[in-house]
Amino acid sequence: MLSHIQAKLLIVDDLPENLLALEALVKGSDCEVHQAQSADQALSLLLEHEFALAILDVQMPGMNGFELAELMRGMEKTKNIPIVFVSAAGREMNYAFKGYESGAVDFLHKPLDPHAVKSKVAVFIDLFRQRKALKQQLEAIERSREEQAQLLAQLQVTRGELERAVQMRDDFMSIVSHEVRTPLNGLILETQLRKMHLARDNADAFTLDKMRAMVERDERQINSLIRLIEDMLDVSRIRTGKLSIRPSLFDLSQLVGGLIENFAAQAIAAQSSINFSAEAALSGVWDEFRIEQVVANLLTNALRYGAKSPVQVRTFEQQGMACIEVKDQGIGISEQNQQRIFQQFERVASSQSSAGLGLGLYISEQIVLAHGGSIGVHSIEGQGATFTVRLPLTDLPQAADHQQATSA
Incomplete structure (x- = not known):
């Protein structure tokens, strides 16, 4: 299930034949094996790759396995890599105790037991893949949380804009209703007044001077309505980029x-x-x-x-x-x-x-x-x-x- 997660294994020994033998033991563990014949080569590989396990020979010229382990524990990139020591020295030398002090998780003695080596490597690789999978899941959850937070912020902004748009619409309709009603009420009152004079056969209400005043009042009210309509049409033209300019x-x-x-x-x-x-x-x-x-x-x-x-x-x-x-x-x-x-x-x-x-x-x-x-x-x-x-x-x-x- 977790085999899609690539696992890398580092083996360090100053003898090429030991490296070949150890690689032959672990290569069936479905991992990528990297070899180093010195602590310096190992450090270069450790900085370049992410390893699931490091198997270090204790006795190497120059920097030995214990010293390499202490360096690894002091580096942020490598401090959590599990370390297994391999030594040909007898058990009575108490190398295992010193290895654990250096940060090892296990200690193997030569000659190596193939079954034990494969089993232990498989366990560490499986643990590595589980940690990686868990980390990926946590990162995915965090990304999802951030995306949800961003979406929520966008929704809140959109909600605010919609509320403002609704309020503007309501205010606009209220203003339009008031502004349109004003000239219409004037026209309606004028019409009712004239109907009343006509019903009473009041010809004096329709003298030339009074008719001129009526027409002027009607014209003002009609122009007010036209102005309101033109304003609304102009807004529509502006929004659609169709406001005509004839220079x-x-x-x-x-x-x-x-x-x-x-x-x-x-x-x-x-x-x-x-x-x-x-x-x-x-x-x-x-x-x-x-x-x-x-x-x-x-x-x-x-x-x-x-x-x-x-x-x-x-x-x-x-x-x-x-x-x-x-x-x-x-x-x-x-x-x-x-x-x-x-x-x-x-x-x-x-x-x-x-x-x-x-x-x-x-x-x-x-x-x-x-x-x-x-x-x-x-x-x-x-x-x-x-x-x-x-x-x-x-x-x-x-x-x-x-x-x-x-x-x-």
């Missing part, structure tokens, strides 16, 4: 200035204002729609969390990059939250005081990264926040070429 040549300062004009109504509703300054025209090749989306997200957050204070926006060039800076004077963002606000479903403030799906900054960062740029925030809690977008500038001739190539 064209345009002036970044002009784009930001026009967008700020469109935010006039939102600024008034937030009891705030937006001040814009542009150092110069910043022409480059970017996706106009996507960059507008980024700036719109930053303006929306600045008005939402700006504590009714003026919002400062400027565009400028810095180190070969076109920069957009949006600065508010509101609640600010803690250092800890600055690390997570660009993640999915993370919002600047608590859910009680914030709106939206928590996707705006995540989508904005992915858009900017897709342009080879960066977006960052500097803020001190309670002292406002400054978001800065950096986009690589393209020289005008190259930009024109890029635009033509894209159109083609």
